[in-house]
Every structure is written in structure tokens, then in C-alpha cells.
Amino acid sequence: MSGIFLMGAIILLLLIGQGVMLRLVLKGRTKIAEEEPKQDSASFMLLQNQMEKLERTLDSRMNESSKQMNDTMRGQFGDSARLIKEITTELTSVKEIGRQTQTYAEQLQSLQDLLKNPKQRGILGEYYLETVLKNVMSPQDYHIQHAFKNGEIVDAVIVINKKLVPVDSKFSLDNYNRFVSAHVGSPERVAAEKAFVADLKLRIAETAKYIRPEEGTMDFAFMFIPSEGIYYDLLTNQVGVAEEENLIQRAAGKYKVIIVSPTSFLAYLQTVMQGLKAMEIEQRAGEIQKHVGELGKHIGSYEDYYKKLGNALGTTVSHYNSGYKELGKIEKDVYRITESKIGIEAELLEKPGALELE
16 A cells, blocks of 8 residues: 555656646746747747647546555545544454453452361352262252261262262362472472372371261262362372272272262263162162062952852852752642643742853
């Protein structure tokens, strides 16, 4: 755009220069004509006409050049205004992004400050645990803040066929952060790792004390770690390399404590839910079997009543046939007296037992 503007300015200057030169030549010719009045007037008129024609041409070109420059400048001004508007919009967007980033940074700092307090960190872990249980299980299948007889409280219990599975949230973060932030192989990292492993062993023992079969619990418990990073380092032996046994395996084998993260805990809960459904189906199958047995008893009783009814009908048929036989005797007596038959024909019936034999 600046190159076009510069070229237009140069052309305009050249045209102006040509115009000035022609004006000077015209004035010079006029003076010569005044000094030599006896020269040929026709030649002077011809020259004057050519000068006027050249002047008109010069004016026309200057007008066209001015118009082109105006159009070019107008286009440049329009492009500049559009560019300024786009830049202003982008600056506004960048400013908004910066404001949001500042807000996120403040929120992150607030979260970091919150996690520095062990008590607040524990509350956050318990809330996370409750959220996971609420999203997967129905309210009657778990309880929050379950109290034992001695007054100790576990964060949650899962109810499985009237048995309780303790779930306790543990969030040992301080020594783990020191371990992660220290340089690999440095004494600070080794010391932080030992301190974190000691914390973890203590948390495992604390979770194991909630396994109380005498109070209706299962013989195992879950230790919920609300951090995928910590769980992954434990699972891949990034922490506790000097230990003879993997800490997760040690917790499950020695203390019957299953260490879980939010993701793995969801998988365990899905398994528990499937087990609950299987147990429910088994219970329903037992109830159906019981009802089928009761139905068999009812059918047997029904059969007994029908047998009694058959026997009663058999007795009735016998009495009916006996009555007809007596009528036959009466007919014989009448024939002896009147020597004429009444015409009684005995219609004997078969007993129900005889029908069954057929």
C-alpha cells in the first residue's frame, strides 16, 4: 500500500513540474511576441493553441492522477480501519484470556494453599470419596462417617449383603511433593522418599484397624488415595524401590488393605455392584425355589381334596344305583299284583374309580 502511495506522489510531482515548465515557456513566448510584433502571427497562434492543448491535457492528467490517489488513499484508509478493528478485537480477546488466566492462577494458588493444611486436605479427600460413591452406588448401599462401638469413625462403609466394607481416605502429600520436586539421586529426594514410605505404612496400619468382623465388617478394607499420580508411582514402584515388596502388594497381603485411586476405585465399585446384583439374583432364586416348594404342597393338598371328593361321588353313585335297584324290586311287586309292568328301566352309573380305570 505504501509503494502505491509513493508512486502516485512521484507522478503528481512530475506532472506539476511539467506544468510549471510549460507555464514558463508560455510566458517566455508571450514576451518574445511582444518584443517582435512584426513576426508571423499565425505561427504564434499555432504555438499558443498547442500550449493550451498541452495545458488541458496536463489538467486532465492531474485530475485523473488526483482521483486515483484519492481512491487509493480511501482504500488504504478502509483497510487500515479494518486492520485496526481486528487488532483491537484481538487485543480485547487477549486481555480476556489474560484475565481468565489470572483467575485460574488465583484459584490454583488458593487450591495449593488449601492443600498445605493437612486438615483441609483430609476434608477434600473425604468429599472426593463421597462424590465417587454417590455417582456409582445407591444411598442404601453405603454410609458416610460410620462410627464403631469404641467411638472411632471411618470415612465410609460399603454395605454388601448386610456386611460392611470400610473405606478410609488418606492424602499424604507433603513428603510426596518434596520427593517429586527434588533432583533424582539427590540426598533430599532419598530422604523425602523414606519419609513418604513411612507415612504410607502408617496410613495403611490406620486403615487396617477398621477391619472388625465382630462388628459386621468384611475381612478387608479400602484405602482411598485421591491422587492418580501417587497411586501410579506406587503401582510402578517409582516410590519405595528400596522396599523388599511392592507397597500395594504389602498392604493387601499383610494388612488386607486394598489401596485404590479414584479410577481404580470405580472399577472395584463396579465389581462390587455386579456382586450385589448376583447376590440379589441368588436370593430371588432361593425365594422362587421356596415358593415352588410351597406350590407343590398346595397341589398335593388340592389332590387330597379331589380324592375325597371322588370318594364322596363314588358313595353317591352307589346310593343312586342302589335306589334304582330298589325301584326294580318295586316293579316286580307291582307286576305280581297287577300282572302288568310299570316300565321302570334302571339307569345305573359308573363309579369315578371305574372311569379312571378306563
